[in-house]
Amino acid sequence: MNTFITALSLKEISEFTASAGQPSFRALQLAEWLYGKGAESYSEMTNIPKAFREFLEETHPLVRPRITDLQKSKDGTGKFILTFPDKVCVETVALPSSNGKLTICCSSQAGCAMGCSFCATGKEGFTRNLTAGEIVNQIYVAQKHMKQRVSNVVVMGQGEPFLNYDATLDALRMLNHPKLFAIGARHMTISTCGIIPGIRRLSEEPEQFTLAVSLHAALQKTRDELMPGVAKYPLQQLKKALQAYVRATNRRVTLEYAMISGINDSAEDREALEDFCAGLLCHINLIPLNKIVDSPFQPSLTKTMTHWQATLQKNGIETTIRHSRGSDIAGACGQLKNAFKHSSYVSRETYELPLKKLK
Template sequence: YQKKASSIDAMTDLSLAFRQKLSAGGYYVGALKILQEQLSAIDATRKYLFELADGNTIESVLLTEDARATLCFSTQAGCAMGCTFCATGQSGFVRNLNAGEMVGQALGVMRSTDQRLTNAVAMGQGEPLANYDETLKALRIFNAPDGFAIGARHLTLSTCGLVEGIRRLAEEPEQFGLAVSLHSAIDVKRAQLMPKAAKYNLAVLQAACKDYTNKTGRRITLEYTLIAGENDQEADLRALIQFCRGWLCHVNLIPLNPVAALKYDRSLPSRVMRFGQELEQAGIAMSIRKEKGADLDAACGQLRQRQVHRS
């Protein structure tokens, strides 16, 4: 993982006899095939289109800022959650990725850029908690000293709010970060925006989140995409403040990243600022996500199943 060996033969710190034995046994190592790599014209963001062994494709994003290099990796090909404002959700679900395909995205990016990763987030395509075992296996490889040696607190997974998975994650020993896609603190609106996630009402979701923070001592990030006329009105703001009161959470406000063919528009900057100011005045930790990779459709909610268009 750290030396980015592309084959067993390249692992020259292993004896020749052992390498031959591994190859004879059918073992192999290798990164995913990069079909396309794009570099943003407005920031240092890179987006990758990878081809899996079965021909399916996934996307990953490398975000760099100062000394930090964060990989946003996919955990599924497609997604079954069907969130109405998200490009991935419009593609439908294809299959779960295995841990090797998740860390293979990291190996591909590292070989392409010769850059060491400092952070990794399971915020690409797919619902990580719907692929729990393989996602945790990948995070542990990212974390392991003989893996990518990334500190657990620099590894985060994002979920649409699968309650059973949140409760299960609370029992794990590692200090991985958890982000929950909220997007509305009003049940009927959340059900419209996130139809599959609405299996759990907000009271049930909040209870699971509180139990998680009580057991782990770690705060949860609540992701809130601001969509004009949908979840950015005063009633939405009051409901959000009420939902967040009294427990360990941090609200990350995300101005909607536009997706072609979807009906939604991003909230006005004045609405984003009002939400931020009111949350702060209510004593609720908050931040406004800085947009990166928008010119590549590489920002939050813009990843999808793609094919390379060749002339």
């Protein structure tokens, strides 16, 4: 079976070009055509020998993921459903900002095995890991469609990135490469449910990627009920791993906390969160729960969230209330479940945004 070139990491491209008897520079040359120059066919790669291009066409066809659905939020957020050649679908979200920046929220897996009770992706189950190239091509396709250079990437879509660690890191390195996407490492965030071995591995990486942890509860019993997939990583051990990460990297950790009315927003919950943050260099993002179909959970009241923010900040814990974008198209955190709204791809003509042009 042929392997699509767009599924491969830069390392894998290097390995197969070497095995084909090509010089060492050929791998980066090929990757530059694929991502830096955006070639859609091998015929465009004019400085690559014709015989090798023909070999590539036969052994590693150039096929991008296809946009099979696209929705636009009233706040400007775009949600793509991308289909890979094996018919597996993932969701990718583009978040343009008023200052000309473009953030892409990409998926690391098709589906998710974590089973978080408030998350639509977890209810859909796990399909498979994505390859490094498949992660990268989410950014490529979204950037090309939005006609704007991507400035930030968050691996916060479908899946748990630390259960697909190697592919995720290979993808971020391709995005960071100066001749491909040239996105700064500090502008790329990996969001984990709290997979401790992954946190430890990341602390040893040379790049300054940002770490975010979906905490959602600082009381063990509550967290186990909300996030059964990480119940084997107790909060006490998670905190120690995060403290070790901060010592090793000198970088702050972001803690994501989706506030759910009557579940994790009591005074006891807040005090437990304060205890968890004690002695930890961190920033808290309080997120009003995004509603999903057939869920009994409801977001916390605004007054509860503002009280939490004020109290946490008074106690020296930097805290932000993050207003999720794209919730009206089920494109916000916890809502990604490959739900098609349209029967086919929506063209650019029906998806106009006041965006800066790609330079």
